[in-house]
């Protein structure tokens with residue numbers, strides 16, 4: 198009896214990256230997804246016919262090399278992403294735009310031209326970047342971003358307007374707790390890399406359309422299977438591989454990639470009866486939430502830039518960033534306001550959060566805005582793992598040969614992002630391909 202090669206559990210970005218990469222190499226792969234929507238934590242949430250929004254506004258970076266490669270492989274078109282030079286615009290306070298020049302001139306010239314920064318701020322920023330570069334972007338493993346900023350004498354304006362919002366956007370963790378090493382890695386691949394790597398790539402289609410749907414199409418043309426609405430409830434080691442409870446088929450799988458979010462991976466790992474320590478390590482990972490407030494302000498309403506930074510705090514408001522979805526292929530006037538990480542906003546009822554965000558936009562844009570025609574608050578309580586220096590992220594291997602882990606939480610020099618998710622999926626595909634075809 199021939200054993201089917203690979204089962205992937207989860208059709209998020211990690212699982213689909215793994216499946217696409219295996220299919221590319223001619224391996225037969227079946228993906229099990231419990232939901233009927235593809236994309237996991239990066240998916241479309243059709244609310245009403247007119248409002249197809251995502252579960253959260255996502256930003257990609259030019260440095261997302263693996264994801265952009267997979268987008269091209271699966272037939273994605275460049276028009277799916279809006280390419281913006283790194284621009285930090287806080288209305289009335291800051292305008293910093295990277296120049297279209299090779300590193301480090303893109304940042305240096307951008308800083309020279311920036312509005313809203315004093316000379317002390319510019320010098321402090323260059324000091325931090327130069328110091329990191331000299332140290333090859335290595336910092337002490339236990340250092341937090343806050344300590345790094347203090348040690349390099351960053352100014353209060355820089356911290357408020359640039360470092361704090363950048364850290365929370367990239368690591369989804371406040372500076373007081375965030376890992377300085379992971380932040381340094383993000384700076385290495387963005388501000389300190391060429392203009393292309395530091396570009397911001399904003400999806401012009403919904404997050405299921407961006408990669409998961411083209412990935413599913415790619416699989417279909419390479420004899421891959423995708424079973425939606427099929428939740429796997431347990432993984433049982435058997436002779437020759439694994440039996441998956443919830444799989445309508447009866448054959449065991451020689452290789453299984455568990456590509457769910459960590460909080461779903463831990464119980465499935467425990468169900469094998471042989472991975473209790475690994476399951477406990479994953480169970481212990483801390484999480485941070487992300488809230489997205491969608492405000493449909495109607496025709497004629499737009500932001501001064503596609504993406505703007507917002508001042509936060511008790512006097513200012515809860516959201517850190519606002520995105521003009523109307524200029525990203527969405528309905529005119531639809532604004533997505535993002536609140537990353539834990540904070541006082543968590544105690545607000547949804548109606549009050551909508552009011553607070555609307556008032557914050559009015560104050561910071563300096564004009565009255567119409568009442569929203571439609572609004573929606575989407576709360577992802579466990580959006581990503583908290584990117585702290587003391588967390589232990591697992592690798593792709595488990596104690597059981599043939600059972601692998603993929604997901605944004607897998608050990609990586611990146612925070613828990615789309616890029617780390619797809620990298621882990623591709624790493625699993627590499628390991629399985631090597632197992633199926635040992636080098637001659």
Ligand SMILES: Cc1cc2nc3c(=O)[nH]c(=O)nc-3n(C[C@H](O)[C@H](O)[C@H](O)COP(=O)(O)OP(=O)(O)OC[C@H]3O[C@@H](n4cnc5c(N)ncnc54)[C@H](O)[C@@H]3O)c2cc1C
Pocket residue numbers: 206207208209210211212229230231232235236237238239252253254255256257427428429430456457458461487488489577579580581603604605606613614615616618
């Ligand atoms: C609101 C929000 C904003 C974000 N913003 C950004 C951003 O700006 N930039 C960025 O790079 N990243 C961002 N992220 C992080 C990014 O979305 C995640 O890192 C990424 O989507 C994780 O992908 P994954 O494949 O590892 O896991 P998931 O997306 O969680 O995929 C796991 C899949 O497994 C399925 N599944 C679970 N259990 C089972 C089971 N028993 N059987 C079958 N299937 C199962 C789930 O339904 C899901 O589809 C954001 C996340 C959120 C929530």
